[in-house]
Amino acid sequence: MITAPNLSRLDWLQHGFGQRSSDYPSFITTLRQVHSSLVVEAKGIGGDRIADGDALVTGPEGPLVGVRTADCVPILLADRRTHATAAIHAGWRGTAENIVAATVTDMAGRFGTVPADVVAAVGPSIGACCYEVGPEVVHRFETWVPDMEQTQEPRKVNLRAINELQLRNVGVADIWVSADCTFCSPGYYSFRRERDEAGRMLSFVGRKNMGRSMPSGA
Template sequence: MYPLRGSFAPHCHYHVTTKEYAKAYQNSLALHTQQNPKDILINRKSLTLSLAPLEFVVAHQIHSDRVEVVNRSIGWYEESALECDGLITNQKNLVLTILTADCVPILLHDPIQQAIGAVHAGWRGTKAHIVAKTIEAMQREFGTNPKDTLAYIAPSIGKCCYEVGEDVAKYFEEDSYTQKGDKFRLDLPYLNAQQLLAMGVAQENITHSHICTACEVERFFSYRQECGCDGRFMSMVWMES
């Protein structure tokens, strides 16, 4: 199966890879986990060929609220030293990528100022408002107006499957989880959408994949469903020149 594909605008696209996309290791694209880097680089090479002449940026994701402005390819052929969870650019043909297996990838496009962003939000990043801070960085760097901004919330673990303890649930608003005994089901995609709305992004400009990685573990890596897998799928956004 091909990646999930979409376009924010005629010249701005997003893709999400699935397990079937390449052969080795069911197409993990992560260098930082325990899989053989040779196989991962083969997978990345095949992605490079299919999307030539695009260049890629991979962050070393650390569950933080750090956002970096990038202008050139980083972390594609070796483990990334760029520690952050939000990437932004106004460069064309530069693909911003997020690697996940349950966490929420959020892809952003400002079609007026011609800028893009990519966000990695697990519960820690959501607690730290990483998606809001990425929009703020786009405002600061590129003059982005949130009301013009388009957002895609890519496949991630849904409220149907994301069980957390009270120690995690207590950080979030009561409408973002359901409680059954001492178990809580947290809705990370909803929380990130709420943060986008609070920043001024319009409801109609937020697209949800409505795909839960744990429910659709045949297509997507799920850390929870696979009991701590090493595989990661890649969500990507770029503008063509």
């Protein structure tokens, strides 16, 4: 399990970015992920794959929230003042739709979150080293990477960097970004490398004591 130094400093919080061999707390609430920018509140509907969407938010009384990824970008948010939390699944479509901004906006409306209080962690995902995309995908990122059209073929996209920029643009300043590429490293599942053989890694966040630990062997 990978942890982010900035989230680890919050003594009320537990979190983790899963790897191939990770064990997870039980009772992590998740979504049926559909590559959207839909944000869903987890409280009161806790469970596995509770609804369609790609960002789960919850207040201080809510459950652990999580997302499943294998190359897409898992992003965890924690509001150090209100103790609201969020787990985000950002593939290229979610990134193109600025799902991180949609999530911070939702937290502001629902919990009174101020972006300056948000601690953010952008987890292991396919890196620019390995993520080649076609022109139709490049086109979707011109807003955040204006010079991308001028770069040489093959075009590589850095989804983690774009999500970091989108977070900064809405006022989030405390951001940790993983350097790990899921495609390069055998420690991670990678959809591009393993296709249908690829498992999924779970990344989760929430208040301490909200999930009982589960024995190994999953």
